[in-house]
Amino acid sequence: MSVTIRAVDRDGLELCTVPLPHGGDPRAVLDHCGYTWLGVKRAWFGEDGRLVIEAVAGDRPTPEPTTGPTSPPVESDEDVRLAPGELPRVRQRIAAYALVETERGVLLTELSEKVRAAAGRWTLPGGGLDEGEDPRTGLIREVWEETGQHVTDIELVDVRTGHWVGVAPDGHVEDFHSVRLVHTARCAEPTDAVVHDLDGSTSAAAWVPRTQLEDYPLAPMLEDTLTTWLSHLPTP
Structure with missing residues (x-):
């Protein structure tokens, strides 16, 4: 499955539609686009099989896109052991x-x-x-x-x-x-x-x-x- 974030304003007008990257946080994704997460409205699967999450967003005081990461740091369980050359699934x-x-x-x-x-x-x-x-x-x-x-x-x-x-x-x-x-x-x-x-x-x-x-x-x-x-x- 894959996820798309669709941001709308308080009147329901679309502001932006962006994919949620693997490991990404929806709030950070909207912040990167220059918007503030105000809440979530609904979620559904589109005809292409992607989950669409519709969020209400507002302009940030500084609307320019941020340069920070859209994904928080990755945590790792203590018992994780990878063989040489092995990558996580x-x-x-x-x-x-x-x-x-x-x-x-x-x-x-x-x-x-x-x-x-x-x-x-x-x-x-x-x-x-x-x-x-x-x-x-x-x-x-x-x-x-x-x-x-x-x-x-x-x-x-x-x-x-x-x-x-x-x-x-x-x-x-x-x-x-x-x-x-x-x-x-x-x-x-x-x-x-x-x-x-x-x-x-x-x-x-x-x-x-x-x-x-x-x-x-x-x-x-x-x-x-x-x-x-x-x-x-x-x-x-």
């Missing part, structure tokens, strides 16, 4: 995640041992999209597989990326670029969380009250963002 993963809260709490999932660097940490339910799969459709599927919950009223609220070199579950070393589409969603009839995909990346699921979130070791993608994302939700 380049892989990009587009995934959709759901932020869901009911009177039972916030819906979280625990990462299994298949997620080597973050096993035992808790994250939002969600996962990788199939080729050309609508992000909302994929999100509904992933939430059901990982928690047994049915969700509706899905709204895209943020896009986050990660870039690192690490060992994949199959033992290969990967130059991995993660593009995460974060949505809010509604669960009208919450039930006890049950993991249906028993051979996947999720080992457990739970509804966690906000007052108990600090008791759970969070995955890196949530450590600095969960509080911000929760602000998009009303307290049940």
Whole structure:
């Protein structure tokens, strides 16, 4: 899969359309083009198979393009070992995640041992999209597989990326670029969380009250963002 960032102004007029390079961060890409990221509107797969992320952007105080990198520095897992002449396998993963809260709490999932660097940490339910799969459709599927919950009223609220070199579950070393589409969603009839995909990346699921979130070791993608994302939700 490949990704395109389409920036529009507050009135929906197109400002620029640029590819997201491997390892790239959408905010840095727009900054490089002379615009400031103000938020995300929607995401869809075009007829050419590329994921289009439409973001609302504004002019920077100094509108000239920047010369800084569009990709943050690449992190590397401690156990990475490459043979002489070996190069990491380049892989990009587009995934959709759901932020869901009911009177039972916030819906979280625990990462299994298949997620080597973050096993035992808790994250939002969600996962990788199939080729050309609508992000909302994929999100509904992933939430059901990982928690047994049915969700509706899905709204895209943020896009986050990660870039690192690490060992994949199959033992290969990967130059991995993660593009995460974060949505809010509604669960009208919450039930006890049950993991249906028993051979996947999720080992457990739970509804966690906000007052108990600090008791759970969070995955890196949530450590600095969960509080911000929760602000998009009303307290049940």
